[in-house]
Amino acid sequence: MINQKSQSSDIRRVAVVGSGLAGLSAARLLTQQGTSVTLFEKSRGPGGRLAAKRVTGGSADVGAQYFTIRSPEFSRFLHEYAGEAAFAAWEARFGYQQPDGRWQAFPEEPRYVGTPRMTAISRALASGLEIQAETRIAELARTDTQWTLTDTAGQPYGPFDAVIITAPPAQARDLLADSTLPDLAQQLNGPVSAILPCWAVAAYYETPPTDTFEGMRPNHDILYWVANNSSKPGRDDKGQWWVLHATPQWSADNEHTPAEEVMGSMVAAFQELTGAQHAPVETVSHRWLYARSADSDRPGCLWFPDDGIGLAGDWLAGGRVEGAFDSARSLINAMNRV
Numbered sequence: 001m002i003n004q005k006s007q008s009s010d011i012r013r014v015a016v017v018g019s020g021l022a023g024l025s026a027a028r029l030l031t032q033q034g035t036s037v038t039l040f041e042k043s044r045g046p047g048g049r050l051a052a053k054r055v056t057g058g059s060a061d062v063g064a065q066y067f068t069i070r071s072p073e074f075s076r077f078l079h080e081y082a083g084e085a086a087f088a089a090w091e092a093r094f095g096y097q098q099p100d101g102r103w104q105a106f107p108e109e110p111r112y113v114g115t116p117r118m119t120a121i122s123r124a125l126a127s128g129l130e131i132q133a134e135t136r137i138a139e140l141a142r143t144d145t146q147w148t149l150t151d152t153a154g155q156p157y158g159p160f161d162a163v164i165i166t167a168p169p170a171q172a173r174d175l176l177a178d179s180t181l182p183d184l185a186q187q188l189n190g191p192v193s194a195i196l197p198c199w200a201v202a203a204y205y206e207t208p209p210t211d212t213f214e215g216m217r218p219n220h221d222i223l224y225w226v227a228n229n230s231s232k233p234g235r236d237d238k239g240q241w242w243v244l245h246a247t248p249q250w251s252a253d254n255e256h257t258p259a260e261e262v263m264g265s266m267v268a269a270f271q272e273l274t275g276a277q278h279a280p281v282e283t284v285s286h287r288w289l290y291a292r293s294a295d296s297d298r299p300g301c302l303w304f305p306d307d308g309i310g311l312a313g314d315w316l317a318g319g320r321v322e323g324a325f326d327s328a329r330s331l332i333n334a335m336n337r338v
């Protein structure tokens with residue numbers, strides 16, 4: 001058990017907006033305490049930026065590439081709620097390129113991935129939770145001490161004693177502003193401007209395009225990260241799916257460039273980087289408007305007890321997958337202190 005402490009008796013029903021790792025973690029921790037939780041997710045399924053695209057022969061992780069398990073709490077949480085089958089260590093060679101062009105190995109640290117795809121973790125964590133998928137929450141309204149949520153189709157949900165918002169900061173700010181909570185919305189102006197976009201491309205090669213590292217961070221104007229997705233545990237591809245992520249600057253400059261053109265530029269940059277002589281036989285792309293946060297403050301979470309509103313997400317705890325869990329845990333702890 002992660003946290004045995006029982007929650008404030010006033011909070012019995014909680015709405016969680018967003019079912020990425022932060023939302024799923026918050027829901028799991030609350031449910032374990034006996035609190036009734038409903039998750040609302042605008043997409044078809046849970047996971048958020050733990051994302052995989054279906055491709056020929058399997059899937060490719062177009063969002064988070066791997067994650068760390070540095071804290072014992074995250075380790076216990078994953079083992080207890082996701083289960084051993086949902087993730088494994090990615091034992092591979094990782095290198096980054098210095099400004100002078102030389103390559104250096106990443107520091108030694110265990111790196112983990114979902115098996116057979118990143119979304120295996122969110123799928124396992126979501127099991128048994130009440131999730132309203134394909135439901136984008138447009139507004140929160142307070143009546144006395146309780147909240148009603150309304151989706152974009154005008155459907156109301158509630159009442160709830162508290163609301164946890166785990167959307168990325170721009171979407172969280174819009175939701176707060178549209179719910180006549182301008183003071184709370186204003187607090188997100190800084191984090192909104194720190195969010196960086198990312199164009200992601202997955203490219204399938206029938207024969208290996210390179211054999212140096214499985215994961216690379218080049219010093220490059222276009223490419224921020226490239227990885228052999230097929231080298232991750234549990235993947236069973238005949239050839240190799242490579243995932244390419246563009247730099248934040250290039251992604252911002254090409255926000256409105258057609259996907260075909262983006263794929264052409266990124267694949268050409270990858271071929272130039274690796275010296276690969278042959279072209280991929282299949283490519284897919286995904287544009288992330290909100291991928292990662294630039295370095296910023298790490299308050300852990302935001303909890304407004306008078307309003308019964310909490311915010312959690314990677315952007316409040318250093319970005320990244322483990323930060324999303326840390327943020328959810330710190331929010332539930334803050335709610336328990338009420």
Ligand SMILES: Cc1cc2nc3c(=O)[nH]c(=O)nc-3n(C[C@H](O)[C@H](O)[C@H](O)COP(=O)(O)OP(=O)(O)OC[C@H]3O[C@@H](n4cnc5c(N)ncnc54)[C@H](O)[C@@H]3O)c2cc1C
Pocket residue numbers: 017018019020021022023040041042043046047048049050062063064065066067068135136137138166167168171172175198200245288290291292312313314315319320321322323324
């Ligand atoms: C390209 C890319 C590469 C990355 N690489 C790594 C990596 O290698 N290692 C690492 O640790 N991290 C990486 N990250 C970051 C990692 O994916 C995130 O830190 C983490 O997944 C964030 O989880 P979260 O729950 O905070 O947010 P999210 O996963 O974004 O979840 C938020 C959820 O809220 C939903 N939502 C938003 N608004 C509404 C609404 N109004 N109503 C209902 N639902 C709503 C969204 O659909 C989404 O599912 C990467 C991210 C990207 C995009």
